[in-house]
Amino acid sequence: MLNNNFMDIFQTIEKRKSIRSYSEKVVSNEIIEKVISAGRDAPTSCNLQLTEYIIVNDSVLKSILAKKITGKFNWAPTFIIFLYDSRFAIKRSAAVVSLGAAMQNINLASTALGLVTCPMAGFNEDKTLKKILNIPEYYNVGLIMSIGYDSNTEKKIDTKKRSISSIYHYNLFNKPKDSLNDSLDLNKWSFKELVSYRSRLAPVYFYPGRYNLSTYDPAQYSDVYKTLSTNIDLTGKDLIDLFSYDCSFAKVVAEKNDIKTIAVSDIIEHTLKTFEVNFPSTKKHLFTSFNKLHVDDMSYDVATFVHKAEFTPKINNVLKEVHRILKPGGILFTVTTYPSIALRIADWFRSFKIRFKGSTMNVYEHNKFYKIGPVKYLASNLLDMICKKEGFVKKKSGSERVGNKIFYTNRYWALYDKK
Numbered sequence: 290m291l292n293n294n295f296m297d298i299f300q301t302i303e304k305r306k307s308i309r310s311y312s313e314k315v316v317s318n319e320i321i322e323k324v325i326s327a328g329r330d331a332p333t334s335c336n337l338q339l340t341e342y343i344i345v346n347d348s349v350l351k352s353i354l355a356k357k358i359t360g361k362f363n364w365a366p367t368f369i370i371f372l373y374d375s376r377f378a379i380k381r382s383a384a385v386v387s388l389g390a391a392m393q394n395i396n397l398a399s400t401a402l403g404l405v406t407c408p409m410a411g412f413n414e415d416k417t418l419k420k421i422l423n424i425p426e427y428y429n430v431g432l433i434m435s436i437g438y439d440s441n442t443e444k445k446i447d448t449k450k451r452s453i454s455s456i457y458h459y460n461l462f463n464k465p466k467d468s469l470n471d472s473l474d475l476n477k478w479s480f481k482e483l484v485s486y487r488s489r490l491a492p493v494y495f496y497p498g499r500y501n502l503s504t505y506d507p508a509q510y511s512d513v514y515k516t517l518s519t520n521i522d523l524t525g526k527d528l529i530d531l532f533s534y535d536c537s538f539a540k541v542v543a544e545k546n547d548i549k550t551i552a553v554s555d556i557i558e559h560t561l562k563t564f565e566v567n568f569p570s571t572k573k574h575l576f577t578s579f580n581k582l583h584v585d586d587m588s589y590d591v592a593t594f595v596h597k598a599e600f601t602p603k604i605n606n607v608l609k610e611v612h613r614i615l616k617p618g619g620i621l622f623t624v625t626t627y628p629s630i631a632l633r634i635a636d637w638f639r640s641f642k643i644r645f646k647g648s649t650m651n652v653y654e655h656n657k658f659y660k661i662g663p664v665k666y667l668a669s670n671l672l673d674m675i676c677k678k679e680g681f682v683k684k685k686s687g688s689e690r691v692g693n694k695i696f697y698t699n700r701y702w703a704l705y706d707k708k
């Protein structure tokens with residue numbers, strides 16, 4: 290039974306968080322109706338009330354959707370599909386904005402009732418979804434939302450919210466201090482800008498409950514580890530992983546127990562906290578600028594820099610720091626995506642062909658910094674040049690192709706000795 294012991298609105302707003310792991314408990318029809326009525330009562334453009342909802346709680350149907358649309362349909366026992374009637378063209382995306390208002394009413398009503406939710410636009414295959422759910426052509430899918438009871442298994446790390454003073458302007462627009470840099474030229478990004486961007490993204494992609502969601506295929510990282518360990522004996526070594534980012538490679542390394550110490554490092558604390566939850570005995574080091582990694586001189590035998598150089602600005606400064614923290618005779622192991630400019634061009638044509646066939650990788654792919662932020666093209670010869678300049682001597686190198694027939698990566702690996 291519903292009771293009237295509801296939370297204060299500000300408490301509710303503060304309490305609401307996007308939650309991605311749910312208990313098995315099914316949401317009753319009574320509660321569904323209550324939250325949908327909160328959605329219905331939201332403001333709508335011209336009072337047209339174009340938003341409609343499909344409640345999906347049938348387990349067979351959910352497993353079909355999980356297979357054909359997105360694995361996110363496995364997260365919760367119940368989902369709400371938000372639709373809007375697209376026949377009524379309204380300026381300023383008013384139908385979508387109205388749907389958003391309904392979404393937030395449902396989020397808050399659910400929170401007040403002790404439930405948790407996660408709105409999601411990160412899925413593809415709208416046509417298939419519409420076909421499976423028997424949705425007429427002229428309805429668009431605006432969102433899917435998981436709704437249910439918190440499993441309390443997720444270690445929650447706060448999402449980064451901007452400061453209040455940076456998001457409002459009195460009368461005239463003042464460029465906020467934490468506004469995003471949209472330059473594709475990585476070296477135009479300041480350390481602070483990169484930290485700000487990555488801190489916003491990190492709680493979405495790199496939180497403990499989602500640990501397996503990595504930027505790269507974990508199998509690829511096992512492969513990289515094999516390359517590393519067949520080229521040097523890691524037994525008893527102290528190893529630091531540079532810019533651990535989503536920690537995928539560090540995770541593979543940490544699972545091998547022949548290494549004495551494994552340390553992760555990054556420019557945001559979030560990454561390090563994520564790793565702490567999964568591998569409590571590893572050391573964590575923060576870069577507080579590209580010139581400053583909080584590690585004593587000559588602390589490590591091996592530094593790994595795997596597929597991270599591509600999105601590291603001021604890489605010379607980083608490598609200078611690496612040189613400082615490596616013991617005499619220490620080794621730097623790098624992996625970068627492109628062994629040569631010719632392969633980069635070939636890849637560009639290949640991706641064109643994939644797109645031409647109508648394949649999209651993700652709904653967010655028009656965001657040029659999706660998931661990993663700004664990326665630069667860094668061919669092996671450039672990386673070699675920079676390493677040489679910063680006091681490393683190349684010992685060994687090679688190139689490989691990893692992945693399946695369509696989505697493969699070319700990669701170049703190299704081992705350098707500290708001079």
Ligand SMILES: Cc1cc2nc3c(=O)[nH]c(=O)nc-3n(C[C@H](O)[C@H](O)[C@H](O)COP(=O)(O)O)c2cc1C
Nearest residue numbers: 305306307308309407408409410411412448492493
């Ligand atoms: C329109 C919209 C789409 C979203 N899509 C996804 C999604 O596809 N997957 C996901 O895990 N979270 C998604 N979210 C949740 C956001 O990641 C989340 O709101 C954000 O990280 C802030 O965290 P908080 O909701 O806990 O405050 C979406 C949120 C909105 C408003």
